[in-house]
Amino acid sequence: MNLLHDLALxxxxxxxxxxxxxxxxxxRLIERRTRDERAMATVQNLNARINAWWVMSIVxxxxxxxxPVGSVVLFALLSFLAxxxxxxxxxxxxxxxxxxxxxxxxxxxxxxxxxxxxxYGLFTILIPVxxxxxxxxxxxISGDTTHFLERVSAIQWALMxxxxxxxxxxxxxxxxxxxxxxxxxxxxxxxxxxVQGSDVLQYIFGKLLGRRKIAPLVSxxxxxxxxxxxxxxxxxxxxxxxxxTPFTFWQAGxxxxxxxxxxxxxxxxxxxxxxxxGVKDFGNMIAGHGGILDRVDSLxxxxxxxxxxxxxxxxx
Amino acid sequence: MISAVLAVVAQxxxxxxxxxxxxxxxxxxRVYIANHSSHFDFIVLWSYLPSRLRRLTRPVAARDYWxxxxxxxxxxxxxxNAVLIDxxxxxxxxxxxxxxxxxxxxxxxxxxxxxxxxxxEGTRGSGEDLAPFRSGLYHLCHxxxxxxxxxxxxxxxxxxxxxxxxxxxxMLSRITFGAPLHLQPAEEKDAFLERARQxxxxxxxxx
Numbered sequence: 001m002n003l004l005h006d007l008a009l010x011x012x013x014x015x016x017x018x019x020x021x022x023x024x025x026x027x028r029l030i031e032r033r034t035r036d037e038r039a040m041a042t043v044q045n046l047n048a049r050i051n052a053w054w055v056m057s058i059v060x061x062x063x064x065x066x067x068p069v070g071s072v073v074l075f076a077l078l079s080f081l082a083x084x085x086x087x088x089x090x091x092x093x094x095x096x097x098x099x100x101x102x103x104x105x106x107x108x109x110x111x112x113x114x115x116x117x118x119x120y121g122l123f124t125i126l127i128p129v130x131x132x133x134x135x136x137x138x139x140x141i142s143g144d145t146t147h148f149l150e151r152v153s154a155i156q157w158a159l160m161x162x163x164x165x166x167x168x169x170x171x172x173x174x175x176x177x178x179x180x181x182x183x184x185x186x187x188x189x190x191x192x193x194x195v196q197g198s199d200v201l202q203y204i205f206g207k208l209l210g211r212r213k214i215a216p217l218v219s220x221x222x223x224x225x226x227x228x229x230x231x232x233x234x235x236x237x238x239x240x241x242x243x244x245t246p247f248t249f250w251q252a253g254x255x256x257x258x259x260x261x262x263x264x265x266x267x268x269x270x271x272x273x274x275x276x277x278g279v280k281d282f283g284n285m286i287a288g289h290g291g292i293l294d295r296v297d298s299l300x301x302x303x304x305x306x307x308x309x310x311x312x313x314x315x316x
Numbered sequence: 317m318i319s320a321v322l323a324v325v326a327q328x329x330x331x332x333x334x335x336x337x338x339x340x341x342x343x344x345x346r347v348y349i350a351n352h353s354s355h356f357d358f359i360v361l362w363s364y365l366p367s368r369l370r371r372l373t374r375p376v377a378a379r380d381y382w383x384x385x386x387x388x389x390x391x392x393x394x395x396x397n398a399v400l401i402d403x404x405x406x407x408x409x410x411x412x413x414x415x416x417x418x419x420x421x422x423x424x425x426x427x428x429x430x431x432x433x434x435x436x437e438g439t440r441g442s443g444e445d446l447a448p449f450r451s452g453l454y455h456l457c458h459x460x461x462x463x464x465x466x467x468x469x470x471x472x473x474x475x476x477x478x479x480x481x482x483x484x485x486x487m488l489s490r491i492t493f494g495a496p497l498h499l500q501p502a503e504e505k506d507a508f509l510e511r512a513r514q515x516x517x518x519x520x521x522x523x
Contacts, residue, residue: 080486084331088488094478100485283488284333 008244012189013061015241020057023050042207048288056286056295060192064185069116071170071188076112081292082162083108085282089273090154095144099135103155107131108163115167118174127164132156161270161300162293168303175307178316180246187310190245190252191259194238195302198260199267201237202230219271227264234260246314258309259302266301270294319395323363323370330360330476331488337522338495339466341366345426346464346496348373349453351516352435353443353474356484360473361433362396364491374425375433376418378403399425399432419455426460436512443474446517449509457499457508464496465512469519492519 027047034043063074083104092100107127114123136152172187206226214224238256242249270293274282283291350361358375365373379400382392392398401418422432436449457463472489494515499508 084486085488087485088472088475092475094474094481097478097481097485101483104485283331 006185008186009064009189012186012193012241012244016057016061016193020050020054023053045288052286052289064189068170068173068184071173071185072112072116075166075170076108078292078296079108079112079163079166080104081285082166082282082296083158085291085293086158086162087155089277089279089282090158091147092151092155093144093146095142096139096151096155098142099138099155102138103131103135103159107159111163111167112170115171115174118171120171120174123167123171127159131159135159165300165304166296168307169299172303172307172310175311176316177246177310177314180316183246186244187246190238190241190255191303191306192299193241194234194256194259195263195298197237198230198234198263199298201233202226202264205229205233215268215271218268218275222268222271231257231260231264255306255309259306262305263298263302266298269301270297319370320367322359322395323367326356326359326363329484329486330356330363330473331486332360332364332491333488334364334491334493335522336493337519339464339493341369343369343372344431344464345429345460345462346431346466347422347426347453347456348431348433348466348468348493349436349449349512349516350433350468350470351446352437352440353470354440354477354479356473356477357435357440357470358396358433360476360489361468361470361491369431372429373431373433374399376401376422376435380404415452415455419452419459422452422456423459426456426463436509440474440479446513449513451505451509453512454499454505454508461499461501463498465498466496467494467512467515467519468492469494469516469522471520492522494519494522 027043027050031040031043031047034040059074063070087100087103111123111126114126135155139148139152139155169188169191172191173184174182175187176182177187202222203226205228206221206223209225209229210223212224213220214222214227235253235257238259239249239253242252245252247255270282274280281290282293285291286295289295348361350357358377362370362373362375375396375398377392377396377398377400379402382388382398382400392400399421401421402414422434425432434453436453437447438450439447441447453465457465469492470489471492472487475485476487476489477484497512497515503511
């Protein structure tokens with residue numbers, strides 16, 4: 001029940017709710033004033049996104065409220081859903097079925113169990129070492145060598161992105177910081193606020209000022225203006241909530257900058273995968289956003305980097 | 317209770333997006349005809365029907381498969397209320413008689429105000445193209461001309477549970493329900509079966 005006692009958490013969630021209320025009111029006002037049909041579609045998508053943000057924020061707040069187990073279970077579920085979306089797009093063959101059963105029902109629960117136990121020495125190598133080698137072997141044993149390397153790598157990639165990388169977010173709960181003990185949920189909250197804030201801010205700057213495309217062949221909707229404005233604003237956002245973290249103002253800003261940049265990288269890479277597979281979104285689970293993987297794509301890149309940077313420079 | 321749990325499990329594993337193109341879910345007597353590529357097919361199709369229709373809708377399935385062990389026998393009888401038909405003739409009976417018997421069983425279920433889920437290919441295919449439809453569908457429509465035949469296309473289910481495996485892997489799939497069709501008066505058997513097959517196949521490309 002740390003939310004009831006932790007003033008910093010209360011302020012962060014309070015600020016989030018305030019922000020959502022403002023966004024909801026603005027969204028409704030714009031919708032009432034929009035006449036043009038094409039603009040209307042954009043506005044309705046915007047409002048669908050804001051509604052989904054309410055749901056996502058509440059689910060996330062509840063998970064944090066429950067305590068460490070809540071966060072671990074929430075991210076385990078997100079991993080499961082993301083993995084399901086990823087594997088759907090990957091050209092597996094019927095002979096991969098056994099390897100896929102391991103990838104869905106054994107490896108992810110084990111990974112999150114290790115994260116929940118704060119077993120750093122094992123959760124950082126379970127997938128890149130053991131699962132990596134085991135899956136290749138399991139598929140070799142199936143005897144089907146058609147496109148062997150493509151199939152093995154695709155499944156390994158799916159696990160690395162959807163399970164391994166994502167599990168670094170709840171792993172922050174077990175990180176101890178020099179002079180601060182185990183700050184727990186504030187680190188996780190800092191990461192999620194900055195990375196998702198950066199996505200939203202890039203979207204807003206892109207819609208308002210976007211002119212020049214930054215990666216026209218990979219992600220036509222991303223613009224230079226959205227990138228610069230979004231990253232800068234997310235950096236400032238991160239610096240402004242330094243008081244909730246173990247960081248100083250400048251450290252928080254720098255951390256936020258790295259989170260926003262790596263998050264952008266994650267979005268770009270996932271766009272490249274979608275483009276290659278010929279789809280616009282990974283799924284249709286969240287109205288206005290696409291699938292789970294479309295929502296956590298930046299987190300998959302930002303979480304492991306933020307974890308290791310924090311551990312290296314601040315760990316105690 | 318068990319059926320509600322099973323439906324949720326099937327939905328989690330199959331994560332289907334459902335589209336009704338040209339028809340809406342109703343309680344009228346229908347025969348849902350779908351392509352068949354996995355043992356998972358009918359459970360998924362059934363689990364994505366609205367729950368009030370689920371109780372009214374019975375899958376048509378092979379007795380020799382569903383009576384092989386206790387679990388399957390229980391599921392077929394108690395949970396899915398399956399119409400179990402014989403594929404293997406008892407000694408001394410003709411094959412044609414089996415077919416007639418199966419059609420009678422299905423017609424009876426329709427008369428009881430039930431709808432049916434039927435895989436007219438008769439057996440599981442590769443998931444690529446549809447095999448020619450068996451004639452049972454025609455004979456059923458011939459004896460109950462009022463029944464609506466609703467084509468359904470199931471996508472990606474053969475990847476969730478391929479042939480020869482017991483446990484399903486989660487994967488996103490898609491279910492498309494098409495516009496109902498009827499047997500026209502004086503329509504030939506082969507023409508009708510081919511028309512029905514085309515109706516299912518077209519849903520694959522339907523945007």
